[in-house]
Amino acid sequence: MPKAKYQLISDLIRRRIASGELRAGDRLLPQRAFSEQHGVTLGTVSRAYNELIREGVLEATIGRGTFVRSSGCVESPNEGVIDLRVNRPPVRLLVSDLIRSLGEAPDSFGAALTRDEALTLGSAAHRRAAGEWCRERYAYDAARSSLVLCSGAQQGLMAALMACTRPGDTVLTEKVTYVGVMIAARALGLNVVGVAMDEEGMCPIALSQCVRDTNARVLVCTPTFHSPTSITMPLARRQAIIALAQRHDLTLLEDDAYGALAMPAMPSLFSLARERTLLFTSFSKTLAPGIRAGMLLAPGRLGSVLYRKVRAVAWNIDPLSWAVLSHWLSNGTAQRAIEDNRKVLIERGHIARQVLEGCEFRTDEGCPHLWLTLPTGLTVSTVAASLQAEGVHIQPANDFSVDESYDPGAIRISLGAPSNIATLRKGLLIIRRKLMSPNRYERLIV
Numbered sequence: 001m002p003k004a005k006y007q008l009i010s011d012l013i014r015r016r017i018a019s020g021e022l023r024a025g026d027r028l029l030p031q032r033a034f035s036e037q038h039g040v041t042l043g044t045v046s047r048a049y050n051e052l053i054r055e056g057v058l059e060a061t062i063g064r065g066t067f068v069r070s071s072g073c074v075e076s077p078n079e080g081v082i083d084l085r086v087n088r089p090p091v092r093l094l095v096s097d098l099i100r101s102l103g104e105a106p107d108s109f110g111a112a113l114t115r116d117e118a119l120t121l122g123s124a125a126h127r128r129a130a131g132e133w134c135r136e137r138y139a140y141d142a143a144r145s146s147l148v149l150c151s152g153a154q155q156g157l158m159a160a161l162m163a164c165t166r167p168g169d170t171v172l173t174e175k176v177t178y179v180g181v182m183i184a185a186r187a188l189g190l191n192v193v194g195v196a197m198d199e200e201g202m203c204p205i206a207l208s209q210c211v212r213d214t215n216a217r218v219l220v221c222t223p224t225f226h227s228p229t230s231i232t233m234p235l236a237r238r239q240a241i242i243a244l245a246q247r248h249d250l251t252l253l254e255d256d257a258y259g260a261l262a263m264p265a266m267p268s269l270f271s272l273a274r275e276r277t278l279l280f281t282s283f284s285k286t287l288a289p290g291i292r293a294g295m296l297l298a299p300g301r302l303g304s305v306l307y308r309k310v311r312a313v314a315w316n317i318d319p320l321s322w323a324v325l326s327h328w329l330s331n332g333t334a335q336r337a338i339e340d341n342r343k344v345l346i347e348r349g350h351i352a353r354q355v356l357e358g359c360e361f362r363t364d365e366g367c368p369h370l371w372l373t374l375p376t377g378l379t380v381s382t383v384a385a386s387l388q389a390e391g392v393h394i395q396p397a398n399d400f401s402v403d404e405s406y407d408p409g410a411i412r413i414s415l416g417a418p419s420n421i422a423t424l425r426k427g428l429l430i431i432r433r434k435l436m437s438p439n440r441y442e443r444l445i446v
């Protein structure tokens with residue numbers, strides 16, 4: 001059914017807020033001026049404004065006008081700082097969705113708040129919504145695999161490592177990777193060895209060598225939008241890794257924290273080799289950071305072990321996050337918001353390509369981060385310090401190195417972190433100026 005005019009207007013205002021054109025505290029045009037500017041009746045504008053006020057997107061103050069309400073999106077606490085470190089999804093309008101959802105399903109939110117589902121790790125409704133999502137994304141089949149709910153990918157990773165390793169074991173992973181892998185491994189007394197990568201991700205020849213050298217039996221990897229490099233493994237590379245895993249009897253722990261942002265979706269290692277793969281995912285990077293809800297998929301025989309490991313780590317999953325997520329998966333809000341995030345990230349990726357033209361970097365469509373190789377002669381620490389002096393914070397590559405002495409000579413830039421496009425552009429321009437300026441050596445090398 002085509003949308004009514006007032007809905008088109010409220011959509012337009014939502015988009016302007018999402019893109020950063022309108023920010024928290026900004027005053028909207030008075031309704032009469034808006035109606036004249038857009039050639040619609042005053043009644044239509046009034047209905048659109050009222051809808052957004054009801055949703056909590058706008059607020060009206062008598063005698064002062066209508067303003068954009070705080071979205072709940074946390075701006076950098078330091079005035080003037082452009083923080084490009086943390087990967088977080090850019091969507092700004094979920095607060096109004098949350099307010100609406102609480103009113104739509106008070107019983108299920110009430111139950112999440114007051115009932116203890118600890119003995120089942122989530123309610124039947126949560127498991128239904130998760131099962132549906134996993135069926136669509138990962139061809140999950142309850143007869144062959146198990147699905148365990150958890151409170152995010154880090155918890156899924158921890159439970160998977162606990163289930164598949166013993167203290168003192170060696171775990172293989174990409175040479176540079178998400179820092180949570182090192183943190184979890186250290187806590188469990190595991191050694192981590194980094195496997196060399198090329199432009200298609202983990203290198204099979206290097207993997208083969210590492211397995212021979214270390215006798216490792218577990219491999220952790222991020223095949224889609226790998227952090228920090230942004231690489232998505234093509235299908236042939238996934239198949240090569242699986243073939244090696246079969247030859248050396250490796251268990252694969254697949255981190256799919258970003259997979260939902262990739263279109264078209266590549267087949268997961270889990271769907272290609274479900275007898276030896278444990279996949280963990282979450283919604284903190286694709287939907288909203290505050291939704292501490294994740295899923296663990298594994299061979300059927302591991303279900304009860306993983307269940308106990310998740311309980312050992314956290315006793316229960318976060319019931320409120322799960323109540324929100326299962327409601328949003330069932331009514332389509334989660335899918336829409338992830339798609340919105342993807343669109344915003346694609347647009348930000350285009351802007352980054354324009355601004356950083358001439359620099360050496362890589363990112364893929366929809367990927368929330370960008371991996372920028374520094375020109376020869378510049379070191380990560382001096383670039384990071386020099387950028388910080390100008391108020392731009394980036395994640396130096398060393399933070400991602402499994403072997404702390406390895407310096408890949410690159411920085412990761414988060415495209416989703418800035419609250420609006422103007423801030424992202426400003427940060428990127430400063431980075432470009434630092435890297436491209438002819439006298440950069442004098443300014444950067446101390």
Ligand SMILES: Cc1ncc(COP(=O)(O)O)c(C=O)c1O
Binds near residue numbers: 154178180222283294
């Ligand atoms: C690649 C990767 N995996 C897992 C995680 C952890 O995700 P969650 O917030 O769901 O625990 C992160 C978070 O930064 C990540 O970047």
